[in-house]
Amino acid sequence: MKTDSRFARFAVAVAMMMLSCSAYAQQWYHVELVVFERFSGANTEHWPMxxxxxxxxxxxxxxxxxxxxxxxxxLAGVAQRLKNAxxxxxxFHKAWQQPMLSKASAKGVQVSSANNLVEGQIKLYxxxxxxxxxxxWFKENGAEVSNWSTASPDGVELGGPRNPHLAQIRRIKKNELIYFDHPRLAAILQISPVAAPAAAVSKSPESYSLPDTANSDAAQ
Known part of the structure; x- marks a missing residue:
């Protein structure tokens, strides 16, 4: 009887774990990002190397x-209004779906414009x-240096191009429009919960439910 009781408890624990993992696998999000240029009279000397x-x-x-x-x-309507202005x-205007992982497990998503002027990444965690x-980076004044003979030990050319750099970390919540402000290059982000795609079943899923409210922080 004791053996049967232990087996029953074990079976229940395994079933609960499987249900838990199944629930975790559903916690994916639709991510949509618009990156746009703002025409301004800012001097090139204000941009970082x-x-x-x-x-x-x-x-x-x-x-x-x-x-x-x-x-x-x-964000289709938002992008169209920007185009009309x-x-x-x-x-850049693209969308994708992804789970929300810890900072250590999260992967950066490549952001590259068709005209090669905007390049970098966004990481959600x-x-x-x-x-x-x-x-x-908005490469309006040239790309990063690839010739190490004319660069510093860090790979930055002395007297090389200065370009607008949008680098911010924001705390966000679901369905909220997040605006990354910059005098020259700006971005709008929105994420919404969706069911996990059938084609994506993580071997070690992580779960995170977004809070209903959250403050926004910016860091350069």
Missing amino acids: MGQIRNGTVSPQMANNYIQPAAVDS SNYRVH RVNYLHADIDL
Whole structure:
């Protein structure tokens, strides 16, 4: 009888674990990002010296356990209004789906415009709250240095190009429009909960439910 009781408890524990993992696998989010240029009279000398670009390890077009492609949806109207305005120019507008992992497990998503002017990454991760870490360069005055003979030990050319750099970390919440402000290059982000794609079943899923409210922090 004791053996049967132990087996029953074990079977219940395994079943609960499987149900828990199944629930975790459903906690994916639709992510949509618009990156656009703001026409301003800011002097080039105000921009930082351009160093090595932080590129993402996955892209919106990939399909795996970390990311799945998705059609643009929630920010389509926002992007169109920006395109219609004379003082803005949209360089990047894409959407994808991904789970929200811890900071150590999260992967940066590559952000590259078709005209090669915008390059960098955005990383979404959780530390109590969900955070978005965006790091983009607007290469209007040239790309980063690749010739090490004319560069410093850190790979930055002395007297090299200065370009607008959008680098911010924000604490966000679901369905909220997040605006990354910058005099020259700005971005709008929105994430919404969705069911886990059937094609993406993580072997070691992590779960995180976004809070109903959260304050926004910015860090350069």
